[in-house]
Amino acid sequence: MEYNYDDVGVESLNDETPQLCQILYSDEYKRLMGTLLAMMKKKEYSERALALVERGIEKLASHYTLWNYRYNIVVNLKKSLIEELDWCETIALENEKNYQIWNYRQMIIEKIIESQAYPAHREYPVMNAMLEEDLKNHHVWLYRKWLVERFELYQDAKEIEFVNKCIEIDIRNNSAWTHRFFLMSNGNPIFQEEVQYVKEKIGQIPQNPSSWNYLLGLYKHYHQPIEQLEPFCLELADIKADKIKCSYALEMLARIYQPAKAVEVYKSLQHYDPIRTNYWNYKITSLSSTL
Amino acid sequence: MVDLAAHNLRPTPTDGFPSPTSDLQIQTENILKARHPSIPSDSGTSGVLQRNSHLQFLLRNLIQGFPARYTSQDASQPWLIFWTLQGFSVLGVSLDERNKKRAVETLLGLQHPQGGFCGGPGQAPHLLPTYAAICAFAIAGGTGEDGGWEKIDREGMYNFFMSLKQPDGSFLVSYDAEVDVRGIYCLLAAATLLNIVTPELVAGTPEFLASCQTYEGGFGSASFPGWALNDDPTPGEPLIDPTSLRPSLGEAHGGYTFCAFASWVLLLPYINNYPTYRPSYPKPSINMKSLLRWLTLMQGTEIELGGFKGRTNKLVDGCYSWWVGGAVGIVEGLLASDGKQSSHVPKAEAEKNEPEEAWDDVDDSLYNRQALQEYILYAGQHPAGGLVDKPPKNADAYHTLYDLSGLSAAQHRVIPNESRKKELLACWTEEELSKDKIEPLRQELFAFALSWLEEEGTSKFTGSNRVNATHPLFNLTVTHSEAMMAHFYNRKVPSRYKASK
Numbered sequence: 207m208e209y210n211y212d213d214v215g216v217e218s219l220n221d222e223t224p225q226l227c228q229i230l231y232s233d234e235y236k237r238l239m240g241t242l243l244a245m246m247k248k249k250e251y252s253e254r255a256l257a258l259v260e261r262g263i264e265k266l267a268s269h270y271t272l273w274n275y276r277y278n279i280v281v282n283l284k285k286s287l288i289e290e291l292d293w294c295e296t297i298a299l300e301n302e303k304n305y306q307i308w309n310y311r312q313m314i315i316e317k318i319i320e321s322q323a324y325p326a327h328r329e330y331p332v333m334n335a336m337l338e339e340d341l342k343n344h345h346v347w348l349y350r351k352w353l354v355e356r357f358e359l360y361q362d363a364k365e366i367e368f369v370n371k372c373i374e375i376d377i378r379n380n381s382a383w384t385h386r387f388f389l390m391s392n393g394n395p396i397f398q399e400e401v402q403y404v405k406e407k408i409g410q411i412p413q414n415p416s417s418w419n420y421l422l423g424l425y426k427h428y429h430q431p432i433e434q435l436e437p438f439c440l441e442l443a444d445i446k447a448d449k450i451k452c453s454y455a456l457e458m459l460a461r462i463y464q465p466a467k468a469v470e471v472y473k474s475l476q477h478y479d480p481i482r483t484n485y486w487n488y489k490i491t492s493l494s495s496t497l
Numbered sequence: 498m499v500d501l502a503a504h505n506l507r508p509t510p511t512d513g514f515p516s517p518t519s520d521l522q523i524q525t526e527n528i529l530k531a532r533h534p535s536i537p538s539d540s541g542t543s544g545v546l547q548r549n550s551h552l553q554f555l556l557r558n559l560i561q562g563f564p565a566r567y568t569s570q571d572a573s574q575p576w577l578i579f580w581t582l583q584g585f586s587v588l589g590v591s592l593d594e595r596n597k598k599r600a601v602e603t604l605l606g607l608q609h610p611q612g613g614f615c616g617g618p619g620q621a622p623h624l625l626p627t628y629a630a631i632c633a634f635a636i637a638g639g640t641g642e643d644g645g646w647e648k649i650d651r652e653g654m655y656n657f658f659m660s661l662k663q664p665d666g667s668f669l670v671s672y673d674a675e676v677d678v679r680g681i682y683c684l685l686a687a688a689t690l691l692n693i694v695t696p697e698l699v700a701g702t703p704e705f706l707a708s709c710q711t712y713e714g715g716f717g718s719a720s721f722p723g724w725a726l727n728d729d730p731t732p733g734e735p736l737i738d739p740t741s742l743r744p745s746l747g748e749a750h751g752g753y754t755f756c757a758f759a760s761w762v763l764l765l766p767y768i769n770n771y772p773t774y775r776p777s778y779p780k781p782s783i784n785m786k787s788l789l790r791w792l793t794l795m796q797g798t799e800i801e802l803g804g805f806k807g808r809t810n811k812l813v814d815g816c817y818s819w820w821v822g823g824a825v826g827i828v829e830g831l832l833a834s835d836g837k838q839s840s841h842v843p844k845a846e847a848e849k850n851e852p853e854e855a856w857d858d859v860d861d862s863l864y865n866r867q868a869l870q871e872y873i874l875y876a877g878q879h880p881a882g883g884l885v886d887k888p889p890k891n892a893d894a895y896h897t898l899y900d901l902s903g904l905s906a907a908q909h910r911v912i913p914n915e916s917r918k919k920e921l922l923a924c925w926t927e928e929e930l931s932k933d934k935i936e937p938l939r940q941e942l943f944a945f946a947l948s949w950l951e952e953e954g955t956s957k958f959t960g961s962n963r964v965n966a967t968h969p970l971f972n973l974t975v976t977h978s979e980a981m982m983a984h985f986y987n988r989k990v991p992s993r994y995k996a997s998k
């Protein structure tokens with residue numbers, strides 16, 4: 207449907223005075239955003255405003271003020287919130303790096319929950335489609351954590367299945383490991399199973415910082431002694447034979463051996479991970495001051 | 498089995514098990530390897546900072562404006578100004594009076610009538626553009642009619658900040674928007690520069706920041722508000738227990754880590770001198786050791802030219818030279834000043850009490866500064882001017898500033914200077930300190946922030962590549978930070994040149 211906006215007027219995007227760092231907008235953009243700013247000023251909540259905001263957001267999804275305006279229109283016109291979520295999806299798929307969409311989606315869902323139940327699994331297709339494009343999309347993973355927390359999905363079978371699959375697809379995907387930690391640390395205690403799982407993954411691919419950080423995080427979270435990891439690490443970093451498959455195993459050994467026995471291990475890290483020589487040196491210095 | 502130490506330009510091992518991450522990593526390493534200093538290049542200019550072409554790039558954006566593709570920054574206009582102006586500052590160029598005046602007029606046009614700054618004229622106020630605008634004012638503005646500083650609506654801004662405050666100590670970035678630590682950093686940097694920090698404004702904020710640290714050591718964007726509801730609240734007190742464990746909401750990330758950590762450090766005078774959110778709560782703390790470990794692990798290896806990554810198992814990118822490299826610089830600063838303050842405490846004792854936070858003496862840099870400079874100089878510069886994420890990408894305003902700021906952080910050691918701090922504290926009389934309950938907090942914030950100075954004789958650079966030092970907490974030169982804070986705290990700041998002797 208075509209609407210007429212001739213009565214609205216067009217706000218100027220650039221002031222009359224000479225500007226610095228001016229964006230050289232197209233005339234079309236100036237007309238569109240100028241009309242929107244004018245309608246916003248008048249707080250016009252109407253169907254034609256909704257239609258134009260859609261065009262505005264399609265042009266520039268990071269225009270946070272437009273999202274606020276859209277929210278107010280939707281609420282004022284009592285539009286279908288479920289339909290709004292569907293619309294949101296199409297915008298999301300075209301704007302991978304956008305912050306605002308996901309916050310907007312949360313607000314709409316919160317609004318829905320005020321009056322009716324919302325099935326959390328309805329969110330899976332859009333998140334999956336987004337993650338298919340980019341398995342490390344920070345905003346989508348954040349949104350996923352919000353969803354898990356809001357709907358208490360920490361133990362949800364689908365959620366765990368999903369994160370397992372992501373790690374299967376790319377064992378180096380740190381976002382997936384982070385999500386796994388998030389589920390694990392807020393769900394039932396499953397320390398032993400998790401240690402088993404991550405050790406297996408490290409066995410497959412030793413030089414993977416994601417799985418090592420997860421392992422260390424696990425021990426800290428459950429306050430377990432990392433000394434238990436010594437034999438496992440020695441398999442991957444045989445210090446005596448100087449057969450080092452993995453610098454992270456070496457670092458874990460240094461942690462286990464501190465203070466006295468760690469110096470040699472840190473020295474060896476200067477050799478196997480030379481870009482961090484200064485840091486390993488610093489670790490040695492810190493050790494000697496505690497002896 | 499691969500010998501990890503085989504040679505310098507060793508690719509990151511895939512352990513015979515490629516995945517999407519390692520495929521991308523190998524592609525990137527091949528591109529970067531070709532730029533390694535040990536590989537001869539045709540142009541003969543690599544490794545030299547192309548000062549003139551970067552200045553041309555900045556000047557074009559400043560005067561002629563940004564090409565239409567920057568329409569994507571329509572809601573970030575103060576950022577375009579800040580990135581450009583601070584780019585000039587880092588390169589040691591100051592604006593002429595006419596352009597300063599125009600910058601001030603442009604910025605004033607972005608102030609919201611109710612306080613705070615907007616992404617563009619007619620838009621809503623937002624914490625991120627507010628930081629960018631205030632920093633741009635620090636560079637181009639000043640006192641007097643044309644300087645614009647007196648036209649910054651500090652009261653409106655304070656009210657705007659308070660209206661975004663959440664019960665858990667965090668802040669929304671704008672009305673009806675998300676909470677994230679970038680917004681908190683922007684708020685705290687602006688409030689510190691403008692002298693509008695109050696205990697009410699920042700109560701609970703340190704606890705919130707601490708809750709954003711992840712198991713990896715870096716920080717995520719936020720934590721869950723209302724995670725821990727206090728079952729038995731004292732009437733009139735917030736329902737939320739800010740000290741209970743809240744799940745950190747994100748993956749450790751260079752940008753969020755810088756923002757959360759710099760926020761934390763800006764707040765140290767408050768954290769050290771004010772009671773906790775509630776009297777019975779322990780002092781909030783962050784784990785500095787795991788933070789430092791994560792930060793240094795972000796440095797790419799030799800084949801990646803020592804650039805920094807923003808997340809574990811992601812690719813190096815020039816802008817993290819500042820967000821991550823700069824954050825290591827802040828750690829170094831705290832270590833240096835901590836070493837001085839606590840040297841009388843027996844080490845073993847301190848270790849026992851605070852195993853994760855106790856610092857040990859350090860005398861050298863904690864990461865490879867030379868390699869980082871090489872990444873920026875060999876891989877970060879676009880032949881047509883401006884700097885980039887990584888080759889073969891185009892230059893943009895954002896990467897131009899943060900690559901240059903990262904280069905600056907890799908060249909200069911800017912750390913708290915104790916004798917300078919004493920001088921700055923002495924800018925207050927006893928009488929002034931006793932007339933207002935929060936004056937001592939203002940004094941501490943002022944003296945701490947401005948005590949960060951370049952340590953003489955420690956800068957490291959090659960040939961003609963020197964850029965200006967920048968304040969690690971604001972990303973402004975010390976001169977600009979000092980002038981703005983002197984004005985808003987109404988102090989006459991003693992000359993720096995005798996203090997450092």
Ligand SMILES: [Zn+2]
Nearest residue numbers: 814815816886
């Ligand atoms: Zn970048």
